[in-house]
Amino acid sequence: MATLVDLVLPSFDGATVVVPAPDIGAGNWAGGASAVLHDGAFWLTYRIRRPIMAGRGVSVVIARSDDGVEFESVVEVQREAFGADSFERPVLIPLPTGDWRLYVSCATPNSKHWWIEAIDAPTPEGLAAGTRTVVLPGNEEVAVKDPVITVDDEHGWRMWVCCHPLDTPGAEDRMWTAYATSVDGLAWTVERDVLRPTPGGWDARGTRVTTVLSNSPLTVLYDGRASAEANWFETTGIATERDGVLVPIGDAPAVVSPEGDGAFRYVSAVPLPHGQTRFYFEAAREDGSHDLMTSVA
Numbered sequence: 001m002a003t004l005v006d007l008v009l010p011s012f013d014g015a016t017v018v019v020p021a022p023d024i025g026a027g028n029w030a031g032g033a034s035a036v037l038h039d040g041a042f043w044l045t046y047r048i049r050r051p052i053m054a055g056r057g058v059s060v061v062i063a064r065s066d067d068g069v070e071f072e073s074v075v076e077v078q079r080e081a082f083g084a085d086s087f088e089r090p091v092l093i094p095l096p097t098g099d100w101r102l103y104v105s106c107a108t109p110n111s112k113h114w115w116i117e118a119i120d121a122p123t124p125e126g127l128a129a130g131t132r133t134v135v136l137p138g139n140e141e142v143a144v145k146d147p148v149i150t151v152d153d154e155h156g157w158r159m160w161v162c163c164h165p166l167d168t169p170g171a172e173d174r175m176w177t178a179y180a181t182s183v184d185g186l187a188w189t190v191e192r193d194v195l196r197p198t199p200g201g202w203d204a205r206g207t208r209v210t211t212v213l214s215n216s217p218l219t220v221l222y223d224g225r226a227s228a229e230a231n232w233f234e235t236t237g238i239a240t241e242r243d244g245v246l247v248p249i250g251d252a253p254a255v256v257s258p259e260g261d262g263a264f265r266y267v268s269a270v271p272l273p274h275g276q277t278r279f280y281f282e283a284a285r286e287d288g289s290h291d292l293m294t295s296v297a
Helices: 126-127
Strands: 016-019 027-036 043-051 056-067 071-077 091-094 099-106 114-121 131-136 141-152 156-165 176-182 187-197 206-215 218-225 233-243 247-248 265-270 277-284 290-296
Touching: 016 126, 027 277, 043 091, 056 099, 071 126, 099 141, 114 126, 126 277, 131 187, 141 206, 156 187, 156 206, 156 247, 176 290, 187 206, 206 233, 218 247, 218 265, 233 265
Parallel strands: 027 265, 027 290, 114 141, 176 206, 187 247, 206 265
Antiparallel strands: 016 290, 027 043, 043 056, 056 071, 091 099, 099 114, 114 131, 141 156, 156 176, 176 187, 206 218, 218 233, 233 247, 265 277, 277 290
């Protein structure tokens, strides 16, 4: 089994701000990002969020970079086009056909429900007006959002999706991670829950897989928190697969921000050609805002 000693992790120390928060103060967050290295370029997609009274997750941005640090925006997708009350974590996938696919997490207006939708287009620039498919609709019992999606020849299409139960009004912040598979990335089968909260633990209120570190054994980073009050201020833990489920490593978060509310969440790991890993993550600042940052290990 993997141990803390074996793993490279993201770090706030020495990290570079890629996208600053849209304003100062709590609720102003740039992050919820995922990234991919494709044909020598870094492609990053992230959501811009403002405080609840100012609109929450207002848009998703796709950006490109040659060095993984200095990004140029390519296109911005607005939540209004989806009839969504808010956006959360998106995922950008270059397809084997040469086309591109963007997955967005959409909040149902006047509800705690979320669904996940995919948009296909020949180019990243075309994704704002691409072909749309609802890939996971959620239901009256469970909201679904913040997917982690990988595709390769060995494992095919895989998704780790964050699930929020809707059975108890006022407690919809609770969360866990389920595992899903697909043959085309559009029609998904949710197979089982794979990472549940640890009763009495630092992650007792929620466990959301955020990135895959390795496939042998399957080892992931995940967002966790102990309470409802810590909603939006998750920190990062590590889990590895055992008997088909993910088991946390350690009894405390592995990475936290030293500033503000301590949030260190939505990590995305991009393997680099020479063996290092570039991480992107959303981290708290002293004023309560969250920046989108990057580090290399």
